[in-house]
Structure formats: structure tokens, C-alpha cells
Amino acid sequence: MTTYLTEAQTAEMLNISARTLQRFRLEGGGPKFCKAGKRVLYAIPDLETWLKEHRHASTSEAKAKGDV
Numbered sequence: 001m002t003t004y005l006t007e008a009q010t011a012e013m014l015n016i017s018a019r020t021l022q023r024f025r026l027e028g029g030g031p032k033f034c035k036a037g038k039r040v041l042y043a044i045p046d047l048e049t050w051l052k053e054h055r056h057a058s059t060s061e062a063k064a065k066g067d068v
Contacts, residue, residue, distance in 0.1 A: 004034070004041040013047065 010031070011018040024030020025040070031050035034041045056062040 003044050005044065005047070007040045007042075010042040010047065014051075 005013065007018050007021055011021055014021075021030060021040075025033060031042055032046040034043065054067055056065070056067065
């Protein structure tokens with residue numbers, strides 16, 4: 001069974017603000033999420049995938065991929 005984190009737990013795990021996660025949901029580019037009623041949940045495997053996709057060896061590499 002997949003484990004899900006709340007928005008607050010996800011923000012803490014990623015060391016970013018909940019507001020940043022909200023902006024990601026609005027503008028795109030953030031980790032995949034689920035809605036359960038009014039609650040926003042993030043599956044841990046989706047967070048791990050998102051983090052792997054946003055790993056870079058240099059800032060120029062990040063710029064080339066549009067992550068900066």
C-alpha cells in the first residue's frame with residue numbers, strides 16, 4: 001500500500017514552504033498530487049521520482065532543463 005503525506009508533511013520533507021507547493025500545483029512543475037476532498041496528498045513514490053528528475057550536476061545543467 002502506498003503511503004501519502006499531507007501538504008505540511010511534504011513541505012517539511014522537501015524543506016520548502018507549503019506556499020511553494022501551492023504555487024507548484026497552480027503553475028505546474030511540482031510533484032504529482034492527489035485530492036481527497038479538500039485535502040491535498042502526495043504519494044511518497046511520486047515525491048522520490050520528482051526529486052530524482054530534478055537532480056543536477058551543475059547550475060548550468062539545471063538552467064538548460066528549466067529548473068532555475
